[in-house]
Amino acid sequence: MTTLLHRARLRTLSTLVAAALASQMAWAINPFTVRDIRVEGLQRVEPGTVFGSLPLRVGDTYTDETGSAAIRALYALGLFNDVRLDVQGDVLVVIVQERPTVAQIDFAGNREFTKEVLQNALRDAGMTAGRPYDKALIDRAEQEIKRQYINRSLYGAEVQTTVTPVARNQVNLAFNITEGQPARIKDIHIVGNRVFSESKLKDLFDLDTGGWLSWYTKSNQYSRAKLNADLEALRTYYLTRGYLDFKIDSTQVAMSPDKESMSITINITEGERFVVSGVRLEGNYLDREDEFKSLVTIKPGEPYNADEVTATTKAFTEQFGNYGYAFATVNADTEVDSGNHRVAFVIKAAPGRRAYVRRINIEGNTKTRDEVIRREFRQFESSWYDGEKIRLSRDRVDRLGFFTDVGVSTAEVPDAPDQVDLVVTVKEKPTGSVQIGAGYSSAEKLSFTFGLSQDNAFGSGNQLDLQLNTGKYNRTVVVSTTDPYFTSDGVSRTVEAYYRSAKPYQDQGGNYRLITMGAGLKFGVPVTEQDTVYLGVNAERTEIRTGTNIPAAYLAYAERFGYKSTSFPFTVGWSRDTRDSALAPNEGRYQRLFGELGLLGDARYVKTNYQYQQYVPLSKQYTLAFNGELGWGKGLSGQPFPVFKNFYSGGLGSVRGFEQATLGPRDVTGSFIGGARKITLNTEFITPFPGAGNDRTLRLFGFVDVGALLGEHEKIERDAFRASAGVGVSWISPMGPLRFAFAVPVRKKAGDRIEKFQFQIGTSF
Structure with a gap:
C-alpha cells in the first residue's frame, strides 16, 4: 500500500512536470496546420474516447492554447495518470499513460452485511469492477461502507483498503472491515418537564436502554431515524394536551x-396549557357552512389539541374535494391570548376552481396489468374530481394485497385550469408463495405439508391455490382458483376441488376413516363498497369407511342412512372487515356469516355460523379484543343433523385449556362427537411483551374464554358451559403468526380432558 502511494506521488509529480513542459513546448512551437493525430499508450481505453475529447481535429491550426486545452481535457476524463503532446513535423502525437482499473472487489470481516449488499452500496457510490482506480473514489467507498454500518448502530466500524496490483495494469481491492459492537443506549434523560414524569414520557419512545428481549427488538440500538420518530411522538403528546x-x-x-x-x-x-376559546369560519364554503361546521372537531372550552386541528382542516379539504374542488386551501389561523392562556381558531377556506379528471396514469406496475388497477377505481376519467371516490379507489387498490405501497397524486394540466391528471404510483411485492413443512406429533406421527399460492397469477389479479397435507389420520388435497372480476361489475368466481380423509377420534385407535371429496362453485357479489355476499353450490360425496373401533355415532348414522352419502349443499355468506391489520389488529371490526343448506341428495340439513370480532384501542400499547362465535345446525326432512357436519370446540380457537375438539356430547363408546350448536366467547387484554417496547410483532395477552357445545336437541343450560383463563404470547414470526397459550380451566366437569399449554400457527383467537 505504501509503495503504491509512493508511486502515485511520483506519477503526480511527473504529470505536473510534463504538463508544464508541454505548455512550454506549446509556446515554443509555431502554430501549424495538423495533418494527422496519433495516440500512443492506450491499453483498454478506446481511441475514440481520446479523439472525442480533444478540442482540435485534423485540418485545425495547432496553437499553444489548443495544446494546453487538449492536455486539460484528457486529464478531465479521469482515465490517465500522465498525458503528453509531441509534435513530429505536422503530426500531433498524444502520449498517454492509463490509470489502473479495478479488476476485483472483495470484502473481509463482514458479518452484518452480505457481500452483495456491500457491493450494491459501493455501486451507488460509483465504485465497481472495471472502473479506473482513483484514491478519491476509495475514500468515498470507505465512507459509504461506514455509513451502512452506522445505520445499524455500529459506530465503531473501521475499514481498511488493500490495493494489490495485478497483470495488465489492473488492481484488486480488498476492504478489510472491523465491525465492532453495536452502540447501545446507556441513558435517556428528558430535562425541563414539570407536568409529566420522565418515566411517562419515555414510555412514548421506541428507543430505550434495553431489557432482556433487546436482542430481538434492538430497541437499545441508537438510530437517528428512530430518535426523530420518538421526538415527534413526544411533541405530539404535548400538542394534543x-x-x-x-x-x-x-x-x-x-x-x-x-x-x-x-x-x-x-x-x-413545556410552556403553559392553552384552552380553546372559540372557533369561527371565514371564506367561501359553497353555501354549505352548516355542513362544514359539523366537521369541526375543535371544541371550545377544552384544551388545545393539535390532532383535532389537523383533523378539522383535513376534513374540510376532503369535503371540498368531494364537490370537485381539487385545489381548495384551508388554513386554521390562531388568535392567542397569552395572558389568559386561551386560543381561538379562525378557519379560512378558499375552494378555488372546480376541476374534472382528464386522465388516470399508472406507474410502477412492472407485472400487474393496468386493467387490474383501473377496475378498482371509482373515480373515472372525464368525470368531475371527487375526493371521496379517489380515497376509496386508493384503498381498494391497496386491499388487493399486490403492492407494498399505493399513492395517488394530483397533477395540474398545463393551459387547462379546470383539469387534473391523477398519477397512481404502486410498488409491487411478491404475491406468490411456496410453503413446505414437516411435523411430528404423538397422534399424527410424521406429516408433510405443501402449499402453493399465487394471489396475482401472471399479473391478471386471479388467485391460484394448491394445498396438500399428509398425515397418519388427516390428509387433505385442495385446488382452487378465484377470478375477482368474473363480470365487469366485480362479481367474483371461485372454483374449488377437494379431497379430505380424516379420523376424528384419534384416541380410540382403529382404522376407520371419514372420506369427503367434492367440488364447489362460489360467487361473490359486492353489495356495497364494504360488504360482499357469497353464493355457491357444492357437490360432495362422503363415505364412512368402516374399521375397528368405529364410534357408535358414526355406525348408527351409517346403518340408518348408508355408509355413502351424496349431497349438493347450497352456501351463502357475508363478510365485512374494517380491522387495521389482519395479523396484529389494534382497532376495527370483523364480521362473517356463513350458511350451508343441503336440500338435494342423501343428507338434508341446514348449518349456519356467525363470527364477530371487535378491537378497542385503549392506548398505543394496550388493546381490548372481543370474539364471539355462534354455530347452529339442524337436520331436515325428518333426518338428524349429519354427524360428519358437527361443530367442534375446545382448544385454541375456542375454549383454551381443554384438549382440542373434546368439549360437548359423547356417544356410548365415550367418543367426542361434536355438536349441532356452538357458543364461544373470548376476551383478550393485549399488551406489549415485557422488554419488547412498542414492538407489535411480539405481544403478551391475558384472556378469559367461555364456550359450550350442544347436541341438536339439547337445551342451552348453565351446566353446559366451560370456562378458562390464562395468559399467552403472540408472535408474528418469519414462518407466520404463532400463538402460545397457558390456560387454567375455571369451570369444568368430570371427565373433561385438560391441556393447559397449547400453541398454533395461524391468526388471532
Missing part, C-alpha cells in the same frame, strides 16, 4: 470513547 408553546430546545447524543455506548439528553420547554 393543550401545550401550544411546547418545543424541543435541543437534543444531545454523547458517544463513549469506544463508540459502543451513548447517552441521549432531550431538553424541552
